Amino acid sequence: MTTISQRTALSPRHLTRAGERLSFVYLERCLVHRDANAITAQDADGTTHIPSATIGTLLLGPGTRVTHQAMSVLADSGAAVCWVGEQGVRYYASGRALTRSAALAEAQALQWANTRSRLAVARAMYQLRFPDEDPSGLTRKELLGREGRRVKDCYRTQSSRTGVPWHGRHYTPGDFSSGDPVNQAITAAAQCMYGIAHAVVTSLGCSPALGFVHSGHELSFVLDIADLYKTELGIPLAFDIAAEDEEDIGPRLRRALRDRIHETSLLDRCVTDIKRLVLPRTNNWHTADGDDDTVTVQSDDGLHLSAGRNHSPEPGTAGGAMTW
Structure with missing residues (x-):
């Protein structure tokens, strides 16, 4: 078998575009290895092969072990890898950008470094979430206040629609089971969306740390992007899952979210949104993640x-x- 050091690094031409990948693959209680350019998941039922270049985010649940060779092919394929737990804990991620161009990273840094353009991007993010409002002229404090009210309204609306009681957002980091079923579903949806956003951000070559709403954390921009789809996708789906049954909230939410992401072509939309946000003054945003090496x-x-x-x-x- 060819060793890692002897393998030629994949170029962007050989990699699947972020918008065309599986949103995420969840594995638990198995050994994750590699076979050529595929990863393998081996458990008591046998071995499953998954082409690494088709994965956006690999979620490794409890009982998983992953080899160095598997991580190498996932990194070369531009896939994000996240360790997740039954208690809702997930933090580690890695991946290699699908582009060799620094165009988007430089544009993001340029927008972030200027306080006025940073606020302009934050306003654009707000309008992406709530297109019926015009945030131009709003201060950051006003943006945060309006966003908070809209999210609270979303919780109340979804509670009324599904009949699921809502007593407020409650989540204790590291203790997934402390919340009621709908809070567990919201947490599970958020964790998956963070992984997906991280995969798209890194695959485009952007910095996960340079956020326009969030700040001070290495995943600030990831949180910004994941929040764009919270009230439209994550929260309504969480209430739907909680309304169906209170058992197996996490696994059922993940499956439903994966299907909904595929149905709505969310990955492709996420790529487009990021480009438009960090490249608002150019006409060539659609070519910014090309094969330029x-x-x-x-x-x-x-x-x-x-x-x-x-x-x-x-x-x-x-x-x-x-x-x-």
């Missing part, structure tokens, strides 16, 4: 020069460059 060095006046060359002037000349 070029490294340049920065010069004066915004000029980019070719890398891999020595840019010291030749003796006796006013300028120029020579190769290493």
Whole structure:
């Protein structure tokens, strides 16, 4: 078998676009290994092969063990990997961007570094969630206040629609079972959406840490993106699942969410939303995650020069460059 060190790294041309992948795959109580460019899940019932390049996020539940080779192929395929627990605890994730271009990362950093453009993106995020309102001119405090009221209204509306009693949002980190069934469903939906958002953010080459609403955490931008679909997708589905049955809330919510994400083409929409948010002033946002695998060095006046060359002037000349 070819060793990891001898394998050629996959280029963006060989990888499945983020919008065309499975939203997430959940595994538990199995050994996760690799076979060529697929991962394998081995348990008492046998071995299942899953092409790594088709996975957006791999959720590893209780009782899973994963090999170094499996993690290597998942990283090269741009898949996010998250460890999840029956108590709703999930934090670790990894993956490699599907693009080699820094265009989106640089655009995100540029928007984030300016306080006015950062607020403009936060307003655009609010309008994506609540298109019936015009947030232009609102301060951050006003945005947070309106967002809080809209989310509370969503909880009350879904409670009335499904007949599920609602006594407020209650979640104790690390203690999934402390909440009532609908709170458990909301938590499970949120955890899955965080994993999916993380997969799309990293696959596009953006920074998970540079958030426009959230801040101070390495996943701030991930939380921003996941929240875009909370009142539209996560909360209503959580109430639907809680209304059906109070047993097996987590597994049933995951299956229902996976189906709903597929039905609504959410991954493709998420990719489009991120590009439009961080590239609002350009006309080529749809090509920003292309196959460009070029490294340049920065010069004066915004000029980019070719890398891999020595840019010291030749003796006796006013300028120029020579190769290493």
